[in-house]
Amino acid sequence: MRFLSTELPGVFVVEPEPRADDRGLFARTYCRDEFAAHGLCIDWVQCNVSFNTKAGTLRGMHWQSAPHEEVKLVRCTSGAALDVIADPRPDSPTYRKWIAVEITAENRRAVYIPGGLAHGFQTLADGTELFYQMSAFYVPDAARGARWDDPALGIAWPACAQRIIAPRDLSFPDLPI
Ligand SMILES: Cc1cn([C@H]2C[C@H](O)[C@@H](COP(=O)(O)OP(=O)(O)O[C@H]3O[C@@H](C)C(=O)[C@@H](O)[C@H]3O)O2)c(=O)[nH]c1=O
Incomplete structure (x- = not known):
């Protein structure tokens, strides 16, 4: 696996290193030892x-x-x-910064997201x-959210014919600027 750092400290793109042959491919998608060697979480509950x-x-x-991060x-x-x-923590040096990563069934990338950061996605294909x-x-009482179009974040979502968003996700208050 390759661990690629991003512009948001602590966020990594984890890329598999596929071994291809006539049958198709084989790739490791998680390895406790490799994650530990990179100082990443190995305790999934x-x-x-x-x-x-x-x-x-x-x-999102x-x-x-x-x-409960x-x-x-x-x-x-x-x-x-x-x-x-995105970083929704007002006391953080990277407050309001966001990054986007295209993840597909084909590229098999994973995104590693530390606790306390805001996460969301927009689908690019049906199904x-x-x-x-x-x-x-x-822990439902610990759930927090920022709106997809919060001006403090200014996330550049891809254009699409019709965006489908749950009412709760539309109701999050603005983050402070
Ligand atoms: C997240 C979650 C939801 N639920 C329930 C609550 C609700 O009845 C139903 C759907 O929940 P939500 O509407 O919160 O699902 P969703 O909007 O898909 O929530 C997810 O969004 C993405 C962006 C994330 O990063 C996830 O961590 C999670 O927050 O599932 C659980 O039972 N366990 C869970 O861990």
């Missing part, structure tokens, strides 16, 4: 799947507050999505499924 019927489905931007390892197992990570490994349990 929950795995989630997120299926999205339509292209243009946007979920979500995180859990202390002491979640590290997330997110990959796309069907279709394609633009995965977005897109994401698979998450999570370092902490779901």
Whole structure:
């Protein structure tokens, strides 16, 4: 696996190194020792799947507050999505910074997201499924969110014919500027 750092400290793109032969390919998608060698989380307590019927489905931007911060390892197992990570912590040197990574079933990239950062995605194809490994349990009372179009973040989402967003995700208050 290749661990590629990003402009948001602590966020990594994890790329598999496929071994191809006549049958297809084989690739490691997670290795405890390699993650530990990079100082990354190796203690996953929950795995989630997120299926999205339509292209243009946007979920996020979500995180859990202390002491329930979640590290997330997110990959796309069907279709394609633009995965977005933002820093919603006003006391952070990278407050309001965001990055986007295209994750697809074909490129098999995973995105490693440290606790406390906001995560969301927009699907780029119908029938897109994401698979998450999570370092902490779901605690609904600790759920926090930033709106997809929060001016403090200014995320450049891809254009699409129709964006599908849950009412809760449209109701998050503005982050301070
Ligand atoms: C996240 C989560 C939700 N649920 C329930 C609550 C609700 O009834 C239903 C759907 O939940 P949501 O609407 O919050 O699902 P969703 O909007 O897909 O939430 C996810 O969004 C992306 C961007 C993330 O980063 C994830 O960590 C998670 O927050 O599933 C669980 O039971 N366990 C969980 O871990």
